[in-house]
Amino acid sequence: MGANPRLRRRTVPPHRDDRPHVRRPRVHQTVRGGRDLAAFVAGGAFKLPTADEADDREVRTQETVERLFEIPVFVLLGMMLPWQGWLALGWRGVAFAGVVLLFRRLPVVLPAAGLLSPLRRRADTLLVGWFGPIGIAAVFYATLVVHETGSRLAWQISSLVIVVSILAYGVTATPFTRLYGARTDGKSASD
Template sequence: MDQLNMGLAVVGGLVLVAGLLSSPLDRSVLSGPMLAFLIGVLLGPHGAAWLDPSAWGDARQILEHTARITLGISLMGIALRLPPDYPFAHWRSLLLLLGIGMPSMFLISSLLTHWVLGLPLLLALLVGGTVCATDPVVASSIVTGGVAKENLPESFRYLLSSESGANDGLAYPLVLLPILLMTLPGQDAWLDWLGKVWLWEVGAGLVAGGVMGWAAGHALRWSERHRFLDQPSFLSITVALTLLVLGVGELIGTNSILGVFAAGLAFDQQVGGKDRSEEDNVQEAVNILLTLPVFVLFGLIAPWAAWWALGVEGLLLAVLVLLLRRLPLLLLLRRGLPSLRDWPITWIMGWFGPIGASALYYGSFVSSRTGLDLAWTAGSLIVLASMLAHGMTAAPLARRYGRWQRQRR
């Protein structure tokens, strides 16, 4: 019971501080996820030892489920933040980023892991799949908040938001592919991947999420017409929709994370444009409340001994993944992305592809399903490097771009 009360006090205190100091934190080099991680380290077994996650059960599995809920809440927030017609008006850019960019980031990360750590290719693919998605939680530091809105163009923020919203769920087939190849005969693995994973888990997940989002939006309109709904209930509806899709998706065996994003987009088609400023504010408040705990938990269970065992190669891998996984690719794809209208914003888009809660989720997912900890160890080390590098550079890069734009006028 003391552990529970301590955990509640830590999370409540952290969210309170983050809320009261939201503007200074937004403008500082210390991001919310990094602050949460440091608090977890400080209070965990490697710090003051006030919280011991090993006493709670399987800490890695707790992190997996916590990260899944965190991603769901964050993806719903992204879907509601986007203009309702954005995915349809900019489908070519999204197709380029998701159809070419994401598989390329998967292969680049895998090959870097294979080369630096000397792992067999299938094991390297597990690591590559774990870290290939652009994380919506850490990315929020450069697409929301005063600094981002004052300095960065909407077109960039919408593009990064929509990419990070979609590719968290689409990373799932890339993570599953090496797992299937390691556990099934070759032909069976490919048939299972194309049929069960893509057609059912991804395809049916999108349809199920879209249907539930459309139905919830339609029900909201009906309730408003009959004056059954008080406006403050809007927040509870979006959170409830997130939890509904996450639960139903898992029960029917589909990709619930991708389903949440589809549900949010479909819901927004029904209700988009109504009191959007208030909607953004309340949704961001929920994001802060429900996304920081996963990074506290990450700090509590961070595998310091396993990171140390990776040695210099682990550090080199983290640096190379951050530098080469995304930036060269975005420079090559720039001509097909109208939102990247100048070179500075292309460099920012190329650099700022953070790795965070999604990698924690997939690293835990791989560990629980294969018994192999390498994807978790390497993936979580890259998450730490990303939180440091991207958290420290988000506000300075945004301000510098804003100054550059103002000087051009």
């Protein structure tokens, strides 16, 4: 009689370390945060043991690389802007983008200012609460949502918020930092 196929022992392909009984979870699977979170954690861990001079070189290099990638992304964003969709949204779309900018950071930073030691003055808190442009990561996630859902409305609203953010922070960066400098000139954070 032949062997019963149901009773045959299944062979498990060996793992990389030839121990099939050991399965090592990947970091991004363990925290269930995806590849972006794993990359963030790895970058933070990589940053820990560096010296000040190496930090300066790394910062300059990182800024250069960021600029090289930011410009093409924003050119592509400009090419993909849904002008007709924005017109269809009307004033409500612009109002929504304004509300997002006002209530995205300020309501979180203002109550938390007492917990964050560098934010001792009201000017510090307001500056940190205002600035926080919505940029390249938002473009990535907005296109991901559109790809997964097929919703054109999601792209219209997301792209409008992104562009209003870029314009609002770009226009207010110099005046607000000058105002901040004038109000805090000669004052230390411990004052």
